[in-house]
């Protein structure tokens with residue numbers, strides 16, 4: 026389950042290899058996507074490899090994990106905007122191929138419920154990319170989220186608002202709510218890839234490694250999935266390595 030690589034670039038390379046292999050054998054791949062700083066090097070490398078291999082992305086379908094409530098797709102801090110800039114425009118992925126919850130829907134609860142159905146009706150997600158919050162969230166499933174949750178509206182925790190306010194001009198501009206795929210939606214993906222990079226993720230990486238499966242550590246639900254890969258760079262794995270050593274990690278990989 027755990028793979029420790031030197032730095033974010035090496036992880037980006039490996040993850041992109043996995044994705045391009047999948048895409049070359051299944052051009053109609055259903056790919057679950059995440060946003061955030063962790064994903065930037067992954068998308069940069071993925072674009073490079075897809076272009077290098079001249080892979081066809083016209084039959085790809087994408088499902089993003091989440092979107093802030095109140096931010097229109099044109100808002101520079103919206104996840105729609107992030108995805109367009111980081112992946113969709115460079116790969117010429119068309120709007121019809123893309124699914125992201127709408128943060129400015131009139132009825133956000135209805136929007137959320139419809140999103141889970143859309144994923145299911147499409148036949149589910151083949152590969153889901155995930156990052157992790159410093160409080161253990163995946164998507165925006167904050168600690169305490171029920172394991173059987175489908176896509177829903179969430180009030181962001183103070184921890185998440187503080188972490189993510191770095192992207193906004195001021196803390197007050199940071200949204201208070203989001204729509205997120207639920208833990209159940211995530212767990213239905215056939216293959217899950219969690220990427221954890223940077224020294225600021227070392228504590229949550231250790232917490233996740235040591236955690237029992239509990240809603241207090243949302244990412245711990247992944248321990249119940251039969252096809253998960255967790256990629257950590259050396260900075261993020263530092264505390265695990267200090268405490269448990271490489272051998273134990275090798276036994277888990």
Ligand code: F6R
Nearest residue numbers: 059060061062063156157158164
């Ligand atoms: C983003 C998402 C979040 C992030 C997490 C880590 O779509 O669902 O769970 O993956 O907050 O964010 P970064 O990568 O910015 O540290």
